Amino acid sequence: MSNKTTYWAVVPAAGVGRRMGSDIPKQYLSLNGRQVIEHTLQRLLDHPLIEQTLVALSPNDAWWPATAYANHAGVIAVDGGAERCHSVLNALHRLSEMAADHDWVLVHDAARPCLRVGDIDRLIEQLNDHPVGGILGMPVRDTMKRADADGQITETVCREGLWHAFTPQMFRLGALREALSQALEQGLQVTDEASAIELAGDSPKLVEGHPDNIKITRPEDLALAAFYLQLS
Numbered sequence: 084m085s086n087k088t089t090y091w092a093v094v095p096a097a098g099v100g101r102r103m104g105s106d107i108p109k110q111y112l113s114l115n116g117r118q119v120i121e122h123t124l125q126r127l128l129d130h131p132l133i134e135q136t137l138v139a140l141s142p143n144d145a146w147w148p149a150t151a152y153a154n155h156a157g158v159i160a161v162d163g164g165a166e167r168c169h170s171v172l173n174a175l176h177r178l179s180e181m182a183a184d185h186d187w188v189l190v191h192d193a194a195r196p197c198l199r200v201g202d203i204d205r206l207i208e209q210l211n212d213h214p215v216g217g218i219l220g221m222p223v224r225d226t227m228k229r230a231d232a233d234g235q236i237t238e239t240v241c242r243e244g245l246w247h248a249f250t251p252q253m254f255r256l257g258a259l260r261e262a263l264s265q266a267l268e269q270g271l272q273v274t275d276e277a278s279a280i281e282l283a284g285d286s287p288k289l290v291e292g293h294p295d296n297i298k299i300t301r302p303e304d305l306a307l308a309a310f311y312l313q314l315s
Contacts, residue, residue, distance in 0.1 A: 097163025
């Protein structure tokens with residue numbers, strides 16, 4: 084392993100996306116003639132600084148072999164886990180066999196197919212010399228409300244300093260692997276990589292990205308993603 088900093092990507096793709104109400108996982112739904120995950124991987128593979136992309140898949144995944152990237156030289160498939168954090172950690176352990184602990188890892192949602200190359204550039208540019216790393220995001224612009232279990236408003240939350248968290252989330256391989264391992268050892272299933280880094284006592288940086296970097300979660304998101312992809 085050299086001292087040269089290398090950039091790698093990890094795509095957790097073992098989830099089933101129950102809120103989509105589909106018979107197949109949302110990452111394999113059709114979007115502008117290709118599968119969602121194919122759009123996502125293309126954005127990462129097209130970036131000149133990303134060495135390789137590791138995709139964490141469910142062991143029972145029957146759809147991956149038919150994708151355009153199942154046998155791509157730039158893609159490595161690894162076994163995913165029960166939750167996102169397990170999938171990412173599995174990929175990081177595999178990556179540790181070929182990468183240095185100081186290398187950067189960009190973890191990106193499989194269901195975010197509209198990521199702009201310019202946003203990857205901005206993330207790398209702003210974080211390359213950062214001691215911790217950080218994530219793409221966007222400041223909250225709407226009025227925020229907190230609700231109870233019945234959907235009744237309990238308070239209006241001040242939006243000052245609040246951000247929507249996006250991906251990629253970019254951290255050093257060694258630091259992220261250790262942070263996720265420690266969180267799981269404590270019985271904490273963090274929902275994103277930044278949370279694990281925060282629990283380890285560090286403060287990630289927020290890098291503003293474009294609002295069209297949406298995550299496909301519900302059926303109506305597909306139409307919006309299709310519109311954004313036509314513009315890019």
